[in-house]
Amino acid sequence: MKLTKCLIAASLLSSLCSTAILAADYSPDNYLTGDWLGWRTKLHQAGVDVNLGYTFETGGNLSGGDNHAYSYADQTSLGFDFDLNRLIGLNGGSFHFALANRGGQDQDINDKAGMNDLMQSLEIYGRGRVTRITKFYYEQQLISNNLDIKLGRMSFGDEFGTTECEFTYLGFCGSQPGNFNSSIYNWPISQWAGDVKYNFLPQWYAKLGLYQQNPGWLANGQGWDFGNPKGSDGVTIPVEFGWMPHLFGLPGTYKLGYWYDTAGGDDVYLNSDGLALSTNGGTPKQHSHKAGYYFSANQQVLSFGNNSQRGMNVFLYSTVNDHDIATVDRSVAAGVTLKGPFAIRPKDKWGIGIDYLHVSDRYADNQRAASNPVPSDEVVFASYYKFQLTNYFALRPEIQYLNHPGGTSDNANAWVATLKGNIDF
Numbered sequence: 001m002k003l004t005k006c007l008i009a010a011s012l013l014s015s016l017c018s019t020a021i022l023a024a025d026y027s028p029d030n031y032l033t034g035d036w037l038g039w040r041t042k043l044h045q046a047g048v049d050v051n052l053g054y055t056f057e058t059g060g061n062l063s064g065g066d067n068h069a070y071s072y073a074d075q076t077s078l079g080f081d082f083d084l085n086r087l088i089g090l091n092g093g094s095f096h097f098a099l100a101n102r103g104g105q106d107q108d109i110n111d112k113a114g115m116n117d118l119m120q121s122l123e124i125y126g127r128g129r130v131t132r133i134t135k136f137y138y139e140q141q142l143i144s145n146n147l148d149i150k151l152g153r154m155s156f157g158d159e160f161g162t163t164e165c166e167f168t169y170l171g172f173c174g175s176q177p178g179n180f181n182s183s184i185y186n187w188p189i190s191q192w193a194g195d196v197k198y199n200f201l202p203q204w205y206a207k208l209g210l211y212q213q214n215p216g217w218l219a220n221g222q223g224w225d226f227g228n229p230k231g232s233d234g235v236t237i238p239v240e241f242g243w244m245p246h247l248f249g250l251p252g253t254y255k256l257g258y259w260y261d262t263a264g265g266d267d268v269y270l271n272s273d274g275l276a277l278s279t280n281g282g283t284p285k286q287h288s289h290k291a292g293y294y295f296s297a298n299q300q301v302l303s304f305g306n307n308s309q310r311g312m313n314v315f316l317y318s319t320v321n322d323h324d325i326a327t328v329d330r331s332v333a334a335g336v337t338l339k340g341p342f343a344i345r346p347k348d349k350w351g352i353g354i355d356y357l358h359v360s361d362r363y364a365d366n367q368r369a370a371s372n373p374v375p376s377d378e379v380v381f382a383s384y385y386k387f388q389l390t391n392y393f394a395l396r397p398e399i400q401y402l403n404h405p406g407g408t409s410d411n412a413n414a415w416v417a418t419l420k421g422n423i424d425f
Contacts, residue, residue, distance in 0.1 A: 030391045032425045047086025051079040052425040057122040057168050057418060059109055064402065064414020066114030073104035073125040075188070079135065092141035096152075100188035101131040109416060117405035118328055118357050118378050119179065121416045123170040127188055132223040134188045148197040153226075156211055157186030159195050160238040161257050161294045163317055168398045168418040169382040171333055171355035176319045177294055180328045183213045183263050184236060191217050192228065203244050211236040213263040234262030250311070252299035264288045265325040268363040278370035290322040310340030315353075321360075329360040347388035355380040359407040375407030384420075392424040 026044050028035035035041055043049065053076070060070040077100045084093035108125040110117050120126070137152025150159075157175035165173040178186035185191060191214060197207040213236050216222060216229025240257040266284035271277045277284060295318045303311040316334045323329035335353025340346040359375040368374045384398035400416040 027391075030424060032392045032423060045086075047083030049081060051077075053077045053079075054423045054425070055124060055421065056104075057124050057420045059121060059168070059398075059416060059418030061109055061113045061115060062415040062417055064113070064115055064405065064412045064416075065110075067112075069109055069112035071105050071107060071109040071112055071122060071125070073102070073108065073122050075103070075124050076101045077134070077188075092145065094139045096135045096137055096139065098133075098135035099131055100134045102127060102188060103129050109418075113414075115402065115405045115414050116411045117380075117402050117414070118359070118407065119355070119380065120170040121168065121400055121418060123165065123168055123173040127218070128220040128223075130220045130223040132188045132190070133226065134190050136190065136226070137193075146199040148195075150193075150195040152192070153190040154193045154195070154211075155187050155190045156184045156193075156209075156236065156238065159193075159209060160207070160240050160259070161255065161296060163296055163298070163315070166337070166349060166351055166386060166396065167353065167382055167384055168396065168420045169355070169380060169400050171331070171357070171380055172317070172335065172351075172353050172382060175294075176296075176317055176331065176333075177257075177259060177292055177321070180319060180321045180326050180331070181261070181290070181292065183215075183233070183261050183265065183290075184259070185211075185217060189217050205242045205244075207238075207240040207242070209236075209238045211238070213261060234264075236261045236263070247299065250300040250303065250308075252297070254299075255294075255296045257294045258291070259294075260289065260291045262289050264290055265322075267324050268327060268360060269324070269366040276366055276369035278366045278372070287322075287325055290325050292322060292326075293320040294318065304340060305343060307340065307346070310346055311338075313337045313339070323360040323362050327360060327363050328357050329362075330358045332356045345388075349386040349388070350384070351386075352383040353381070355382070357407070364407075373408040373410040376404075378405060378407045379403040394422050396420040 028040050056074040058072040061068060079098035082095040084090040109121045133153060137150050137154050139150045141148050157178045161175035161177055163174060167173050170179060175186055178184040191212045193209060193211040195209045197205055199205045212232060213234045214229055214232040216231045222229055236259055238257060238259040240255055243254040245252055264287040270285040271280055271282035272285050273282060298313055298315045300311050300313045314336055318332045320330045333353055333355040335351060337349060337351040339349050341350050357378040364374050381401045382398060384396045386394055386396045388394050398418045402414040405411040405414055
């Protein structure tokens with residue numbers, strides 16, 4: 001709480017100078033603290049915005065696991081963006097800076113309950129209970145804003161394979177490659193990186209990135225450090241193609257991506273002598289590189305009451321990972337969301353999804369060699385309802401069902417109930 005108060009104070013002090021998150025749909029009514037006696041709107045009009053947000057997630061297992069457990073996680077984020085065109089006349093230029101503090105308990109529901117599942121029930125849990133620099137980069141738009149260049153500290157998950165994060169279950173939230181590959185970092189971890197995006201047609205773009213791969217960024221002590229930690233392993237090179245059509249007058253977003261990592265990783269089956277790790281021990285066989293693919297689609301298929309802001313969307317997220325290195329070598333998540341399901345609740349949202357996780361055959365072979373239960377597939381169902389209580393405050397109760405946690409019937413199926421809330425100050 002002390003750190004939260006410090007972040008709030010910092011945001012208010014900084015706003016007296018110049019700070020920003022650039023929002024096309026800006027309105028002081030979208031924030032709990034309102035217009036700051038008119039200062040917030042004046043800063044926005046000058047090209048300067050500030051965003052302070054708080055998210056909490058809590059819940060417990062109703063059945064399954066070794067015992068009943070409860071956990072809580074939260075995040076306070078403070079973001080500043082500068083529109084340099086408005087501030088100093090630099091056309092197409094902007095600068096972005098953000099901090100994030102994660103708090104809560106030191107174990108999530110799944111670990112405390114001993115469910116042995118493959119994916120977290122609280123997506124916000126993890127990466128240490130510390131404050132981190134999550135954004136620190138310069139952005140320049142050129143060629144009539146069709147070319148976008150970013151350089152600085154960024155996270156892979158903010159730039160490639162990005163998806164909505166309405167669910168509390170991690171399998172439906174954010175960029176999925178970072179959930180299965182230890183060298184790819186999602187929020188709140190950032191690293192030195194560069195991105196180039198080009199809109200070569202009105203509905204099409206291509207994007208290329210270069211991200212430093214360094215496990216030193218994960219250390220808690222790295223949180224406030226602007227420098228470069230020792231131990232760089234290589235680079236991650238992602239490529240993404242995007243298509244944003246209006247099919248039958250309704251918007252959609254489709255992304256196809258590939259990433260190549262020069263850092264490689266540990267084999268999940270073999271040791272350095274080519275023998276099974278589980279029975280022969282030793283050090284894992286090292287791979288000099290790894291790669292993977294992803295695809296995401298989100299398409300509105302219906303609108304309600306002639307209101308394009310209300311309607312039904314379908315979504316699909318799929319990833320393919322290196323089966324020699326990743327425990328989960330492929331996953332598919334699909335579902336349906338309804339925005340404004342009721343006319344009297346036009347800003348509420350309801351979603352339901354199913355997530356299929358396939359355990360790498362190589363990892364399964366390692367467990368078989370040790371006469372352990374052999375994992376195969378885990379399937380998770382989840383559904384939430386988002387109550388948009390005000391423009392700046394939302395609550396989402398969610399229910400999750402985990403079938404064959406960890407990919408094996410030796411682990412009891414589990415029901416998990418969670419609650420997620422967001423406040424924009």
